[in-house]
Amino acid sequence: SKRKYRLEKPTEYFKFIPEFLDPGSNDKIYLNGYWQNEKYFKDIRxxxxxxxxxxxxxxxxxxDIIKKTREMDCIAVHFRRGDDQLNKSKYGVPTLEYYNKALKAIIESGVKNPHVIIFTNDPDWVKENFKPSVSHEYAVDLSLTDFQELALMSYCKHHIVANSTFSWWGAWLGNAEDKIIIAPNRWLRSSDYDTSGIYSEGWIKM
Known part of the structure; x- marks a missing residue:
């Protein structure tokens, strides 16, 4: 049978378009896009x-670090520094104020035994500028693969995400019942995109 091709437009990256999930009479369909809305896959969580x-x-x-996720209230904090630094007009970068405010909010929510695990591709910059007031360590020091970092992130109880699909998935895959997830209130700096669909129910925008 003839293959159907569906292309997600850049302005639709964060929208849920139900028609994309309906192949119609075609048994073969090729999808091209980002699909950054949980409604596409929430039912198969x-x-x-x-x-x-x-x-x-x-x-x-x-x-030891996995054992800590079982014994402590681990908080995953992700700093994305890379392509977003090069294209600030489109992506923007969450400020240090965002991270400090988010961490303060989680700690003051009643977390009894907080331990911060920091995920970043620029540890030198983060170590120089981000100074958590509670015990913390860096995932990069463990020489993990990307998948292991994502898994470790999902094992944490609470999450402070960057405007990044990597930490988005780490938080979304987290299974703690009373988890707190804080995300930047502006996912992209550019106003060309409606990013409201990126936020999962219960996430706190800050």
Whole structure:
């Protein structure tokens, strides 16, 4: 049968368009886009969680940092510094004020045993500028793969995300019942995009 091709326009990256999930009479469909709205896959969340968890044989499961996620109220904090730095007019970068304010809000919510795990591709800059008042460590010091970092992020109880799909997934895959997730109130600096669909229910915009 003839293949159907559907292209998601840049201005639709964060929107949910139900028609994209209906192949119609075609049994083959090629989708091209970002699909950055949980409504596309929320109904298969349990399947995704099962597919993306660390397997029992994973060496990461036996590390001290994973044990901390079980014993402490770990807070994943993600700093994205890279392409967003080069294209600030489009992406923008969450400020240090955002991170400090978000961390303060989580700690003051009643977290009893906070421990911050920082994820970043620019640890030198973050170590120089971000000074958490509670115990903390850097995921980069553990020499993890990208998937292991994502898994570790999802094991944390609370999340302070950057305007990044990496930390978005880390937070969304987190399974803590009373988790707190804080995200930048402006996902992109450019006003050409309606980013309201990027936020999951219960997330706090700051």
């Amino acid at each position: 349990d399947i995704l969680l099962n597919e993306l968890i660390l397997r029992p044989e994973s060496s990461l499961l036996e590390t």
